[in-house]
Amino acid sequence: MNLIDFDHNFFGRRGVLEVLKKRVMGLKEGYRQNVALLGNRYVGKTALLQRLMSQMEELEVFFLYLDLEARDFDYFAVQFTKSLLYNFLKQENLPLQEDLKLLCAEAKDLLPRTVFLVQAIEELTAQGKVVEAYHMILSLPEVFTQETGRSLVLVLDEFGALENFDIPDVFAQLGQRIMTQKNCLYIVSSSSPQQAQTILSEKLSLLFGNFEVISLEPFNFLEAQGLIDHNLNGVKLGLYLKNFIADFTGGHPLYINLLCQELIYLSGVYAQKEIYAPIVIAAIENVIFNPWGVISRHFELQINSLTRPKCAGTTVTLLGALAQGKHKISDLLESLKLKNSQVVSRINALQEANIVERNGNYYHIKDKLFSYWIKYVYQRRLRAIDLEAGRSRKQFKEEINRALNDFGLVARKDLSSRVADLMQKFDNESFVLCGRRYKLTSFRDIKILKLRTGTGNYFDAVSAASQEGDWLVVLKKDPVHDNDLSGILEEIKKLDPRPSRSIIVSLSGLDENAKVRALQEKLWIWDEDQLNSLMHLFDEPIIVR
Numbered sequence: 023m024n025l026i027d028f029d030h031n032f033f034g035r036r037g038v039l040e041v042l043k044k045r046v047m048g049l050k051e052g053y054r055q056n057v058a059l060l061g062n063r064y065v066g067k068t069a070l071l072q073r074l075m076s077q078m079e080e081l082e083v084f085f086l087y088l089d090l091e092a093r094d095f096d097y098f099a100v101q102f103t104k105s106l107l108y109n110f111l112k113q114e115n116l117p118l119q120e121d122l123k124l125l126c127a128e129a130k131d132l133l134p135r136t137v138f139l140v141q142a143i144e145e146l147t148a149q150g151k152v153v154e155a156y157h158m159i160l161s162l163p164e165v166f167t168q169e170t171g172r173s174l175v176l177v178l179d180e181f182g183a184l185e186n187f188d189i190p191d192v193f194a195q196l197g198q199r200i201m202t203q204k205n206c207l208y209i210v211s212s213s214s215p216q217q218a219q220t221i222l223s224e225k226l227s228l229l230f231g232n233f234e235v236i237s238l239e240p241f242n243f244l245e246a247q248g249l250i251d252h253n254l255n256g257v258k259l260g261l262y263l264k265n266f267i268a269d270f271t272g273g274h275p276l277y278i279n280l281l282c283q284e285l286i287y288l289s290g291v292y293a294q295k296e297i298y299a300p301i302v303i304a305a306i307e308n309v310i311f312n313p314w315g316v317i318s319r320h321f322e323l324q325i326n327s328l329t330r331p332k333c334a335g336t337t338v339t340l341l342g343a344l345a346q347g348k349h350k351i352s353d354l355l356e357s358l359k360l361k362n363s364q365v366v367s368r369i370n371a372l373q374e375a376n377i378v379e380r381n382g383n384y385y386h387i388k389d390k391l392f393s394y395w396i397k398y399v400y401q402r403r404l405r406a407i408d409l410e411a412g413r414s415r416k417q418f419k420e421e422i423n424r425a426l427n428d429f430g431l432v433a434r435k436d437l438s439s440r441v442a443d444l445m446q447k448f449d450n451e452s453f454v455l456c457g458r459r460y461k462l463t464s465f466r467d468i469k470i471l472k473l474r475t476g477t478g479n480y481f482d483a484v485s486a487a488s489q490e491g492d493w494l495v496v497l498k499k500d501p502v503h504d505n506d507l508s509g510i511l512e513e514i515k516k517l518d519p520r521p522s523r524s525i526i527v528s529l530s531g532l533d534e535n536a537k538v539r540a541l542q543e544k545l546w547i548w549d550e551d552q553l554n555s556l557m558h559l560f561d562e563p564i565i566v567r
């Protein structure tokens with residue numbers, strides 16, 4: 023059996039890693055661009071930062087990494103000073119120590135000023151003089167880079183936690199130092215994108231040393247498939263089951279890893295060379311349904327951390343209703359029998375906690391698997407009356423089986439049927455997709471058709487009638503080139519009545535000329551990401567190419 027080596031199974035994220043490496047190299051060449059890496063919890067920020075550091079170990083750059091989540095000031099002071107000296111000694115191939123005093127003794131001759139400052143920081147911290155100690159810590163990078171003549175990359179994971187140190191103007195002070203420390207690159211990360219954006223724009227919007235924001239999302243479909251292959255390392259799994267897992271986990275690397283781990287384990291137990299549906303179902307049951315399954319425990323802790331005792335009931339019922347597909351305040355009010363103010367205040371709190379996202383008037387639980395767990399495991403567990411052994415397990419297995427079959431049925435549908443089904447669900451709401459707002463009217467007479475252009479090419483299309491006129495959606499899986507667009511535009515112009523709105527859905531995008539022309543002609547363009555965002559908003563499985 024070949025279990026996953028969690029320490030060495032980093033996968034993908036090539037684009038972001040390249041950018042970060044470029045920034046580190048830039049620092050060496052005298053060009054500094056600080057970076058803020060923002061993303062939800064467990065999306066892989068720490069894994070990415072660790073990967074960056076391990077890949078750049080050989081370079082003549084020092085890294086100082088601190089994870090500040092749930093840490094106090096003493097930790098910050100000790101870890102900051104220790105890591106700095108430790109990494110220096112490591113790069114110089116000098117004997118390594120874990121104790122601060124021994125580290126100071128070892129580095130004293132080579133870095134007298136740095137060590138002097140470190141000792142002063144230690145003393146101030148021991149006396150509880152936090153503000154003074156913080157001030158000195160912030161000046162340490164500068165002294166260190168002057169003394170070593172080398173650059174320093176400071177990686178502050180969960181930097182927002184500095185706020186908890188009770189130091190006045192904690193970020194403004196940091197910002198002032200960042201501006202003058204030209205030899206130091208700051209890479210900060212945060213699991214609370216909203217809080218981080220506020221700090222960055224209000225406190226760390228600097229004259230020199232501004233932060234470039236990089237958002238880290240769960241894996242897209244291709245990356246998720248790649249991580250599954252990478253994890254299974256030769257154990258066979260059919261494409262349809264792989265696609266199901268990629269969709270079911272919402273592309274979260276953590277869930278993919280944990281589920282794959284269970285798949286490998288079970289395939290060993292049952293001596294199977296290939297993983298078939300019964301093993302996938304058993305693995306999901308073990309990690310998501312069993313109360314002590316890892317993902318189930320993880321979600322339960324998440325629920326507990328969200329539900330302050332006073333309004334625990336409301337939060338749980340609200341999450342339940344969202345998971346059941348009630349996405350608008352009016353629908354939530356109707357199904358929950360709560361007061362408007364109760365729903366609004368709880369949903370705002372869930373938004374602040376990054377559990378719920380809002381698009382137009384729609385609210386969603388961001389994490390697809392969490393939403394699934396609330397609906398099919400947690401709510402049922404709360405509501406179970408009949409405690410007959412094995413009953414709810416049987417029900418869950420049937421449910422997973424159904425989800426697998428449904429996924430298979432939907433995946434076999436062609437693109438035009440999927441889009442037609444989606445359009446059935448539009449209900450006069452506006453949504454923002456990739457930064458652009460779209461008003462999606464409600465439709466009747468939705469028809470699937472073929473559009474034949476003058477050059478003899480056929481395109482799949484969907485037409486639909488609405489109060490604001492007819493819509494035409496033209497679909498293509500391959501890239502749309504300029505000549506395709508000319509043909510499509512010509513046909514649109516011939517239609518009587520002319521569509522009041524035309525959309526080009528291209529899963530592989532449009533070439534530059536075609537894109538410019540389509541926009542000039544006021545066509546909407548949706549690529550795979552935009553279409554899948556809509557699928558997500560309307561609780562439909564994503565499009566699998």
Ligand SMILES: Nc1ncnc2c1ncn2[C@@H]1O[C@H](COP(=O)(O)OP(=O)(O)OP(=O)(O)O)[C@@H](O)[C@H]1O
Pocket residue numbers: 028031032033034035061062063064065066067068069070213249275276277279
């Ligand atoms: N690129 C990746 N390749 C493989 N596994 C990954 C990757 N990114 C994340 N993971 C998995 O997800 C888990 C959680 O990732 P990580 O701790 O880096 O997330 P995070 O965003 O730092 O979370 P937190 O907000 O809790 O700090 C990792 O332990 C790892 O198993």
Ligand SMILES: [Mg+2]
Pocket residue numbers: 067068069179
């Ligand atoms: Mg982390």
